[in-house]
Amino acid sequence: MRLLLDLFLTFAKVGVMTFGGGYAMLPILQREVVENKHWATEDELMDYFAIGQCTPGIIAVNTATFVGQKTKGFWGGIFATLGVVCPSLIIIAALAGVIEAFSHLTWVKNAFGGVRVCVCVLILNAVVKLLKKAVVDKVTAVIFLLVALGSLLTPVSPVIFVVLAAVAGILLMNWGGKTA
Amino acid sequence: MMYLQMFWEFFKTGLFAVGGGMATIPFLYEISHKTGWFTPDQLANMIAVGESTPGPIGVNMATYVGFLNGMNHDGIWGALLGAVVATLGLVTPSVIVILIVAAILKSFRNNRHVENAFYGLRPASAGLIAAAGISVMLTNLVDASAGWSIGALNIKGIILAVILWVLTNRVKETKKWHPIVFIGISALVGMVFQMG
Numbered sequence: 001m002r003l004l005l006d007l008f009l010t011f012a013k014v015g016v017m018t019f020g021g022g023y024a025m026l027p028i029l030q031r032e033v034v035e036n037k038h039w040a041t042e043d044e045l046m047d048y049f050a051i052g053q054c055t056p057g058i059i060a061v062n063t064a065t066f067v068g069q070k071t072k073g074f075w076g077g078i079f080a081t082l083g084v085v086c087p088s089l090i091i092i093a094a095l096a097g098v099i100e101a102f103s104h105l106t107w108v109k110n111a112f113g114g115v116r117v118c119v120c121v122l123i124l125n126a127v128v129k130l131l132k133k134a135v136v137d138k139v140t141a142v143i144f145l146l147v148a149l150g151s152l153l154t155p156v157s158p159v160i161f162v163v164l165a166a167v168a169g170i171l172l173m174n175w176g177g178k179t180a
Numbered sequence: 181m182m183y184l185q186m187f188w189e190f191f192k193t194g195l196f197a198v199g200g201g202m203a204t205i206p207f208l209y210e211i212s213h214k215t216g217w218f219t220p221d222q223l224a225n226m227i228a229v230g231e232s233t234p235g236p237i238g239v240n241m242a243t244y245v246g247f248l249n250g251m252n253h254d255g256i257w258g259a260l261l262g263a264v265v266a267t268l269g270l271v272t273p274s275v276i277v278i279l280i281v282a283a284i285l286k287s288f289r290n291n292r293h294v295e296n297a298f299y300g301l302r303p304a305s306a307g308l309i310a311a312a313g314i315s316v317m318l319t320n321l322v323d324a325s326a327g328w329s330i331g332a333l334n335i336k337g338i339i340l341a342v343i344l345w346v347l348t349n350r351v352k353e354t355k356k357w358h359p360i361v362f363i364g365i366s367a368l369v370g371m372v373f374q375m376g
Contacts, residue, residue, distance in 0.1 A: 015236070015239075055274070056196060056198055056277055057238075057274030058194070058197075058274060059199075059200045059236070060236035060239070061270075061275075062277075065275050065279065065282075069279055069282045077282070085267050089267055091233050092263065093243065093259070095229065096259075097247070109376030110374050114367050115367050118365075118366035119224050119227045120224075121345050122362070123202065123227075123309065123316060124317075124345070126309060126313075127306055127309050127310045130305065130306040140299065141303070143303040144306055147307030148306075151206060152311040162198065165300040165304030165305075166297040166300055169300025172296075
């Protein structure tokens, strides 16, 4: 029970200190999980993080579940996960109410008008960064273009594109006789 | 009923969004289109709030959507319930998948099919986020109601976007800054130049 509580609190701390994307949490995880709590070695943590990136869902959540499971089994995974999302729940719930209450004010509208422009640039930067990792040859360039155009111009659900792309990856690589 | 549907929508997002928080954006976009629970403008606000508050951005956005949607339906208690339901929906697939993977760790990491699937998944995920990004840009930098003309362009917005792009990509001193700094600057610029 004590260990479960410890997992919850440690990952709540990791959640609070993770600002933005999952990559920001790696140095914090190293300090808390490896150096302070000794729940995993440096190498194990890198493995969990790598798997967190290539399994569905939020990287931070995946890594938390993994460390929790390895430390204290099923319930360890559950408590670590609840810990990592807990700060978001509290902070966003408090903030969303305030933002919505003031959203009709002119200066708030103006501020968000500027902020939304910034969001455009942040997404653009994220896409460019992803492209460097994802588009490694002509085939992946074609997949990128097909999915981008298909998603933009048709109402087909992203779910369909994700499933098709995974199948295409397996078929193309087996057909080509090589491994990614 | 609405809460069940919301759990299901976020469950799907958690199951199919591969590659971190930004990968949830195309799914949130689809939810906005399909259900009308929130507008594309509100979604862009949520991305900004999710990026500039503590916690993983994907979780923050799910909580925000759930909160807002619950509030619109049932007031403050609905908002709290909605925030919890959306967040749990998002993380449930992660928990299930990871608990399974953790049990078969070695064979999963070096599985040829998993690696091959990611050969296709990575560019597809980038394509989905690119499409969502273009939609966000069109709603914010072009006023579609004014038709296709120079007057339809949000000139102030485009100038700010170009400056931000240069600062985040080309200027050595500023490109390492955390996104929250640029979001803060943009909020100030928006207020001063009345960009709402």
